[in-house]
Amino acid sequence: MSLTIYSTLSGKKEVFSPREPGKIGLYVCGITVYDYCHIGHARVLVAFDVISRFLRSQQWQVHYVRNITDIDDKIINRAQENSEPYTDLTSRYIEYMHEDEKALGILPPDAEPRATAHIADIIAMIETLIAKDFAYQASNGDVYYRVSRFAEYGKLTNKDPEQLLAGARVEVDSAKEDPRDFALWKFASEQDVGWDAPFGRGRPGWHIECSAMSKACLGAHFDIHGGGPDLPFPHHENEIAQSEAANGCQYANYWMHAGAVRLDGEKMSKSLGNFFTIRDVLKQYHPEVVRYLLISSHYRSPINYSEENLVEAKAGLDRLYSALRGYEAVPAAPLSELSDNEFYQKFVAAMNDDFNTRVALAVMFDLVRALNSAKGGADAEPLVSALKAMGELFGLFGCAPDSFLQSASADDIAADDVEALIAERTQAKRDKNFARADEVRDQLLAAGIVLEDSPEGTKWRREG
């Protein structure tokens, strides 16, 4: 079964062909660390987490690299506002980012390079670009990339270089030869944050770090480059220009971009200020609910962030978890034992088709229906272990069903009180005092507790 991936470069789904058999080099643009991560970041993190988990499950040897941008104008400005060293700011937000990732069940990438740890690589690449005449030092000390020298500029996003020139904003006081040129190295005085380089003291521009770090971690030519929806232009276009000019070979073979998270129909972004941070959302919703929401649509589709969608995601996950109740002891099936399982085969086929998590999820629900029908019989356990295996590929089912279904927010009724009332109701039922039993049930329902009687006793869960 072959893997197909939609590539921004070709604008269509392509059959994936690795550079080396069985191996995948994957570079994803990470986060600029000067603020808390928001749900848009979570989208990219979860998407590539699921993608890398799935690829590994299919025996691909994945080398997953996701960088951290820890030097940049915004970082410097924010640090100045806070009157603190920029390194204090970045290390703090890197820590927060790791906390958020852990909370969301994001597995760490194989490498997490930081721009400031690759200054030498960055300088070396800029030197090469200057030597090849693809870059020049301007009168203000900055080093710029000479866009006119790269004939294929615009090939990722179908931009016409001439029209970019016509539409480019004319910057006053610009030292650029051409308004399309972009900074590789920004001049820094002795008091400013900076590093010494043959072309003078300064700090790297935004785009060059990814070219340098991906080369250091994966080589000049690698398989897949990914990132968020706002990166194709100019960032990835510029990366291509830098890397292909400096290295003299193709850069990434496939380009993957996640869809935007929207809020009221508008893209959520730091610059618009309309974002919800991951940690704020996790105060109200279980991390797996957030994961479920993010994988319940295709990674390339825009997704709307709303309270209603989170509630719906919770309802869907409740159904999955409810099916697992009573089978806590059954382990997830090893994937090697599932090759004949029709549900798993469909699941894998969906994921091999450009990572169609929504269809894969539909397969899991088909499995749930089969499982619910089979409960009590001998056929149930294999279905449970298959379902658990698929859920784990999505980073779900990290909880015991009861603890997920009964997980409480701060102002919810305590589990002990629920249990006590259930005991009272059970006694009332035994006494045939159904009026009292129903009264207790209504009381609990008003507190968000739903009761489910079963031969093994009364189960409960929280709703809403």
Add this chain to the structure above:
RNA sequence: GGCGCGAUAGCAAAGCGGUUAUGCUCUGGAUUGCAAAUCCAGCUAGCCCGGUUCGACUCCGGGUCGCGCCUCCA
């Protein structure tokens, strides 16, 4: 203006040139002391106008509307 993406039932969201997507909601049935959960059955679809085809939600053309990028942003 340029480039690109999308328009599916009450809501969310997929595949597919002819045969049930799926989840939530809703209706009926089974089950239950009554419920809930579960199972079974069912109701709500494919922006508009043309074309291709025996047949189009699915392909092609033209509209309309929405969104993203074209400046830092995942």
